[in-house]
Amino acid sequence: MKEVYLDNNATTRVDGAVFEEMRPFFCELYGNPSSMHYFGGQVQKKVDEARNRVAALLGALPEEIIFTACGTESDNTAIRSALEAFPQRRHIITTRVEHPAVLNLCRGLSRRGYRVTELGVDGEGRLDLDELRNVIDDDTAVVSIMHANNETGVIFPVEEIAVIASEKGALFHTDAVQTVGKILINLQGSAIDMLSLSGHKLHAPKGIGVLYLRRGVPFRPFLVGGHQEKNRRAGTENTASIIALGKAAELAGEQLVEENIRMKHLRDRLQRELLASIPHARINGGLAERLTNTLSIAFEYVEGEAILLHLNEHGICASSGSACTSGSLEPSHVLRAMGIPFTCAHGTIRFSLSRFTTDGEIDMVIRELPPIIRRLREISPFGKVCAEESAA
């Protein structure tokens, strides 16, 4: 059974060209870029090239790129660094819908004496920037707000937010793990101080991330040790993955505009067809500006894990906002923050596309999902309620 992979916000396939780029750096070109011999030096050149490629995708300077191990490390580094850079400021602003890499860090910091404000969102997952303007003050050290939400794809106006933060002298960090390679980002002249990205979301391998640090922004390293990354991130470079990420960034830059149009077409078709064939379905964040690859769709009166298990029988890979898939008992914090009713939140499925997604994969979901929902509603004690509401 060939998989129908529609879970690209979780992780993506490593592009074949990316893999070829990194392949020699395991068994042949395994030198340490810090070494004083030609063997390490040639690897250093490739690392520099990768840095240039990532910088080009972001409209940044090469020296503004710090390679890390993952998006989470970048997020942690950024926020902790900002707090250490402004020890007299004790306030952090974030949102209720952040990725746990930011949210759990901030909640931990709030137990250590920091004041943390989590901005709410409306029913479509959008922020109210007036709320930000009201809570930000001279005590705010850092504002950390994601570029686009991983569950719903809802995009936040980070440029505008960065300006609000800088006016108060606070640093602004954005977790752009879901947007780099999908949305055009130009950090040249931007007020964004720090930005996190993760390689495996843009067809590079897992275990490589980047923290963009705008030139001139005060910084304290998270990992301390050797001089790597200009003393900003100690530890021997993950050379093969850095080189892979460079290639992935180059490919993303070349294909971004064209692929966005194609993915949007596929996503919109999936959305339209599912809404037409399945009653009691709604799109989470459907009225907001969204990533073109993401569809978060709620099916009332059914539970998400049960849907996923049935999809799995057809080789269809998606993810769910339901409690049962994660082992937690409450549905996704993002859907709850949006005030999505429990009846919908438990039955939310996320489909996320990539440039490898085909028409055939979308057809498969359009064909297989409606009978699954019908069947699960038939065995549900609330199925009748659902049928009556449809008839009414």
Next chain:
Amino acid sequence: MWDYTDTVKEHFLNPRNVGEITDADAVGEVGSLACGDALKLFIKLDAVKERIVDAKFQTFGCGSAIASSSALTEMIKGKTIDQALGVTNKEIADFLGGLPEEKMHCSVMGQEALEVAIAKLRGYNVPRHEHGHDHEQYGEIVCNCFGLTDGFLKKVIAQNRLQSVDQVTHFTKAGGACGACQAKIKALIPITGGDSQPTSVTRPEKLTNLRKMQLIQDVLEKEIRPQLWADGGDLELIDIDGDRVQVAFRKACAGCASSGYTAKFVEQKLRELVSDEITVEEAEA
């Protein structure tokens, strides 16, 4: 991804006994849309209202909730009401070849629905809290999010020998939402290891006959039966004649080769907590 057994997958993909019984003798409903899972169990009895001749279910929930419901209906069909009541959540999980610990609450939900159905059949007043869980066990609500009482939690803790708050959450959901009740849950877990369990029963100096009988009953209810439940067993007090206590073993204890040992354990416990003179015998069948 959950590591579900093939039996769980089979019962999830092809659930047995789905649907309603329009002329059911008993119906038990637990859970709600808000909780994320709900089970409605229908039971049909034979002419003399003793034996379950048919069972059907409707379930809203994850894979293991549907599989547990399917397993439950298969297990209770053909059983008498009392035999069905003897089905523990562990047996439901075992029937399915095991469930991930985080999913054990699905099997508990099956057992609960059955208890509610039978309690209603027998005319007990079943309280219904705002979130829609029905509970036979009265008591103080411990977990407000899921509306779970101390009586219910204590029973599940004893039956499954749970030792941590996390485990209680996996088995009952209690404490899994806002987490505010975790300290209260911890207080319900007996301290394990050795005989130094906190006991609500302490041995008095001198006893009247009436007081002694009350105390024996107390020890059996609070100290002994929960321990037997944990092994899937149970006992019933048949008679007290002076220091002679007659009990009958039930469920897993009934006919168990080591019931003589269990009788000794009961005797030891009663001697420790009531009086040194007590002897325990197994009542003739």
